[in-house]
């Protein structure tokens with residue numbers, strides 16, 4: 257089933273059927289894993305040369321169609337990790353001497369890529385406060401090529417409005433790239449709001465079971481073709497087995513997101529009534545600074561939730577060590593509830609002051625709410641709070 261010919265299908269149906277081949281007698285219901293590095297090819301009359309590093313293994317191609325259908329874009333591509341997706345999306349659109357304007361609220365490794373690695377290739381970045389009116393425009397230079405944002409932000413769960421940035425990017429001939437991992441394509445269709453290249457760490461909600469590492473990019477055919485060109489040279493191809501698992505995960509994305517969204521909001525309200533908790537951060541709460549925007553542009557508030565504990569870092573360490581159902585571990589988006597402290601994980605490279613400037617004081621705990629019974633999670637969190 258080619259999504260181009262079935263645009264009327266809805267997202268949960270596309271998550272299951274988009275990318276399917278023709279139905280003939282004996283067609284397997286599950287797209288088979290094609291664990292082959294290379295494919296028979298005699299001469300140019302045999303068409304495009306297939307090789308799994310070229311990202312044209314049958315599992316890659318079916319997955320690309322499904323991802324494009326879910327993101328509502330012309331094209332998409334799955335790569336070996338979220339960071340592979342981000343670095344290929346950027347490297348495809350910059351050259352030595354180029355400049356990037358990026359939100360200050362970014363996943364730690366993306367920040368590291370921009371501030372530690374790309375400068376070695378002659379690509380510099382200006383980080384801006386994305387909520388300061390005019391900051392993006394003021395940072396643009398003649399050599400700027402890319403505007404880069406992340407929404408919702410990790411781990412402060414701020415929601416950025418891509419629409420004014422998309423207008424700015426269009427008027428200056430720039431590419432707007434956004435990491436939308438925390439939302440997944442179920443909760444936020446970035447392309448419909450003007451993002452040129454949507455990046456996801458598919459390790460998280462798309463895969464959904466914490467058993468694979470993958471990343472995706474989605475956008476126009478021209479943008480994705482350029483990323484394919486670069487990725488074939490750098491080589492971060494997704495292994496066919498991980499592509500197979502990712503497709504399996506995506507089949508249940510919509511139904512998982514419904515439960516993630518519901519449980520996280522319920523737990524956010526519950527944490528608000530608990531002693532020892534000084535702040536609860538979730539875009540579905542009316543006191544969240546971006547609640548109105550989130551209600552307008554998201555289709556679900558998400559499965560991520562952050563709390564700040566009154567006792568600071570020590571209280572957070574104690575809280576994590578007492579958990580019996582939820583598990584202390586980095587990462588997110590799986591069926592199991594994972595809890596982490598950004599000061600020890602994604603934001604360990606920043607100083608206390610830098611973290612505080614991003615709204616991450618010591619005592620900040622990030623919770624990826626899984627699919628367990630929400631009452632069991634409440635009991636677990638209650639005893640961990642002590």
Ligand SMILES: Cc1ncc(COP(=O)(O)O)c(C=O)c1O
Nearest residue numbers: 337338339363410437457459470
């Ligand atoms: C928001 C966000 N973007 C990107 C990444 C990187 O993804 P991966 O680990 O699949 O490379 C992560 C990983 O935690 C993330 O949280």
